[in-house]
Amino acid sequence: MKLTRLLAALALLAALALAACGETQEETDGAAQDGEATQTAQEGQADPNAEIPQGLKTVSIPKQLGNPYEEFEHSGVDEALEELGGSNRVSGPTDASASSQIPIINAAVQQSPDAIIIAGNDPDAVAPALKQAAQRDIKVVGMDSDVAPDARSVFINQVTTQQVGEAQVESLGKQIDYQGEIAILSATANATNQNAWIEVMKETLKQDKYKDMKLVKIAYGDDDDQKSFQETQGLIQAYPNLKGIISPTTVGVAAAARYLSTSPQKGKIKLTGLGFPNQMRKFVKDGTVDEFQLWVPKDVGYLAGQAAAALVAGRITGKEGETFTAGRLGEYTIGANGEIVLGPLTTFNAENIDEFDF
Amino acid sequence: MRAVRTETAAPPAATPPAAGSQSRDWRSLLGRWETLLVGLLVVMAVGGQAISPEFLTADSFTTGSLDMSEIALMALAVALVIVAAEIDLSVASVMALSSALMAWLWNNNQPVEFIIPICVAVGALCGAFNGVLVTRFGLPSLAVTIGTLALFRGLAFVVIGDESVTDFPQVWTDRAFGNFAGTFIPNTVVLFAILAVVFAVLLHATPFGRSVFAIGANEEAAYFSGLRVKRIKLILFTLCGAVAALAGVVITLRNSTGAANVGQGFELTVVTAVLLGGVSIFGGRGTIAGVILALLLLGGIQKALLLSESISSYWIQIVTGTLLIVSVLGPNLARRAAEVRRRRSRPTPEEGP
Numbered sequence: 001m002k003l004t005r006l007l008a009a010l011a012l013l014a015a016l017a018l019a020a021c022g023e024t025q026e027e028t029d030g031a032a033q034d035g036e037a038t039q040t041a042q043e044g045q046a047d048p049n050a051e052i053p054q055g056l057k058t059v060s061i062p063k064q065l066g067n068p069y070e071e072f073e074h075s076g077v078d079e080a081l082e083e084l085g086g087s088n089r090v091s092g093p094t095d096a097s098a099s100s101q102i103p104i105i106n107a108a109v110q111q112s113p114d115a116i117i118i119a120g121n122d123p124d125a126v127a128p129a130l131k132q133a134a135q136r137d138i139k140v141v142g143m144d145s146d147v148a149p150d151a152r153s154v155f156i157n158q159v160t161t162q163q164v165g166e167a168q169v170e171s172l173g174k175q176i177d178y179q180g181e182i183a184i185l186s187a188t189a190n191a192t193n194q195n196a197w198i199e200v201m202k203e204t205l206k207q208d209k210y211k212d213m214k215l216v217k218i219a220y221g222d223d224d225d226q227k228s229f230q231e232t233q234g235l236i237q238a239y240p241n242l243k244g245i246i247s248p249t250t251v252g253v254a255a256a257a258r259y260l261s262t263s264p265q266k267g268k269i270k271l272t273g274l275g276f277p278n279q280m281r282k283f284v285k286d287g288t289v290d291e292f293q294l295w296v297p298k299d300v301g302y303l304a305g306q307a308a309a310a311l312v313a314g315r316i317t318g319k320e321g322e323t324f325t326a327g328r329l330g331e332y333t334i335g336a337n338g339e340i341v342l343g344p345l346t347t348f349n350a351e352n353i354d355e356f357d358f
Numbered sequence: 359m360r361a362v363r364t365e366t367a368a369p370p371a372a373t374p375p376a377a378g379s380q381s382r383d384w385r386s387l388l389g390r391w392e393t394l395l396v397g398l399l400v401v402m403a404v405g406g407q408a409i410s411p412e413f414l415t416a417d418s419f420t421t422g423s424l425d426m427s428e429i430a431l432m433a434l435a436v437a438l439v440i441v442a443a444e445i446d447l448s449v450a451s452v453m454a455l456s457s458a459l460m461a462w463l464w465n466n467n468q469p470v471e472f473i474i475p476i477c478v479a480v481g482a483l484c485g486a487f488n489g490v491l492v493t494r495f496g497l498p499s500l501a502v503t504i505g506t507l508a509l510f511r512g513l514a515f516v517v518i519g520d521e522s523v524t525d526f527p528q529v530w531t532d533r534a535f536g537n538f539a540g541t542f543i544p545n546t547v548v549l550f551a552i553l554a555v556v557f558a559v560l561l562h563a564t565p566f567g568r569s570v571f572a573i574g575a576n577e578e579a580a581y582f583s584g585l586r587v588k589r590i591k592l593i594l595f596t597l598c599g600a601v602a603a604l605a606g607v608v609i610t611l612r613n614s615t616g617a618a619n620v621g622q623g624f625e626l627t628v629v630t631a632v633l634l635g636g637v638s639i640f641g642g643r644g645t646i647a648g649v650i651l652a653l654l655l656l657g658g659i660q661k662a663l664l665l666s667e668s669i670s671s672y673w674i675q676i677v678t679g680t681l682l683i684v685s686v687l688g689p690n691l692a693r694r695a696a697e698v699r700r701r702r703s704r705p706t707p708e709e710g711p
């Protein structure tokens with residue numbers, strides 16, 4: 001009796017499996033044909049004048065759904081694809097771990113889009129799944145945080161370390177006529193990004209142009225709002241001649257602005273840093289902050305979308321030195337390791353801040 | 359135990375099913391939870407195919423089953439624990455601890471062949487820790503394993519911190535990621551199949567398995583009939599820890615990443631699979647076959663939702679949660695309905711005035 005039941009269940013399963021196999025056959029055939037078609041279109045070297053096909057389909061995979069920064073970034077991919085007559089679909093995991101991103105990648109690969117654009121949660125863990133995409137001739141573009149270089153064609157980097165360091169020093173320098181005591185309010189003492197940027201800032205300050213600017217102190221607010229607030233207060237008390245502060249962290253610059261906005265030094269001590277327009281808007285409007293900087297996440301996505309289309313069309317293949325035009329952003333050149341740098345930081349001030357919502 | 363309960367409820371039905379008439383065979387087949395699951399699988403196949411033409415493909419099976427590998431492995435062991443009327447919610451944390459430990463040992467230049475048994479042994483220890491708290495201190499397993507859920511995950515972070523280790527040898531990652539001998543069946547499914555057979559035999563065809571059912575159905579009766587209840591439970595928890603650690607090894611190699619944050623929330627899916635598979639949350643009832651069908655169903659639904667062009671992945675959590683409730687509620691309602699039907703069709707003397 002038990003056996004009969006088991007057999008019945010098995011029979012049903014077998015029927016299911018058979019149905020599945022039947023489908024598979026068709027699918028594989030279809031895929032093979034598609035593959036051939038693209039292969040012929042892409043033989044040979046990059047052709048900068050190749051036509052971008054209409055109706056491109058891409059899937060963009062954020063680190064996690066529901067993160068406003070990521071959503072803004074991926075809306076840029078949507079924008080690029082719409083502009084090019086194609087469409088993009090955002091499909092992401094509900095938590096920012098590599099193991100949850102893998103099923104999303106696998107499903108995306110199965111849907112056979114023209115390209116996949118991904119902000120990786122882990123460079124290596126997602127690589128095998130992405131390589132499946134390459135095998136099916138789906139182009140892979142990394143952005144924001146890179147995946148293993150052999151698992152993608154190009155990577156869109158927001159900005160280089162060099163660019164951040166130099167731009168931040170220049171931003172403060174021009175506000176204080178390139179002279180006087182300055183301080184840096186960083187995140188934690190061992191934060192990789194911030195330390196790399198601060199190194200570049202120190203190098204930049206050695207240049208002739210900045211020789212009258214004196215870095216008196218690097219304070220650490222630990223990316224904690226309250227601690228950053230107190231550190232700002234401490235800096236101003238300890239260095240009465242302080243002319244300006246650079247805070248290359250979104251938490252730090254917002255806390256410093258909040259302190260300055262209610263202190264007598266408001267507008268006298270200049271503050272710049274890396275901040276979100278939405279957090280900094282009121283301090284720009286009330287005159288506490290003249291300007292601050294950041295990359296525009298939407299542009300990261302837009303450039304990734306444009307790069308994906310250029311890859312599919314065959315305008316670029318991902319080799320160093322190839323160039324392509326990325327719509328409204330202009331021309332870009334692929335650097336070493338397939339890296340494309342979005343470009344210098346965007347500066348936000350009273351004139352343009354209302355154009356940005358992130 | 360299922361048969362025993364039916365006997366007490368309705369003596370006339372106590373004759374072995376094999377002797378029953380053809381029509382009753384058919385009805386009992388229909389009434390079985392597993393049959394319902396097979397029906398749901400068919401519905402899912404049709405629905406999934408409607409969502410995406412990519413659904414019923416070998417590819418879906420390969421990637422979908424890979425995604426479910428660890429959950430499937432852990433569900434086998436958790437099924438036994440739940441049949442014994444206990445629960446283990448710490449499995450995903452043991453898995454993470456195993457992954458973190460693997461990363462740490464690999465960083466300290468140990469060979470993978472040596473790391474794997476160490477990890478499994480540590481997992482068994484974790485399970486035994488749960489088991490001792492439950493059996494020797496008489497604590498409820500729900501509370502104990504919620505505690506160790508946090509504890510083992512915390513330990514995992516102590517071992518490796520926020521780091522992730524990714525340079526495992528390719529021979530091993532290929533083994534975990536690859537397919538079996540040129541087919542579309544992943545190696546992890548083969549591993550699961552082997553363990554499934556072992557667990558099915560253990561549960562359904564050995565005196566040990568019968569003791570597990572007896573304990574789950576009525577612990578006191580089992581104790582008074584001479585079963586070593588505490589020892590059997592301790593073995594079950596230990597086994598559960600070891601299997602969870604093995605799942606940790608699998609997920610580490612499969613993703614080529616050892617980290618402490620892997621598989622957060624997996625315990626929910628594991629328990630859902632087990633209960634959806636017809637294992638009673640009150641113990642004493644359930645089959646490994648049912649759990650396998652439930653795993654197919656869960657994996658299929660997850661795949662269909664992922665393949666959908668318009669449904670957000672948030673729905674996977676919503677569906678998992680709903681299925682969990684349905685799978686606890688469903689058998690209860692079904693049993694009540696069956697009871698009512700039986701009373702109507704055949705009023706037993708005890709029920710008469």
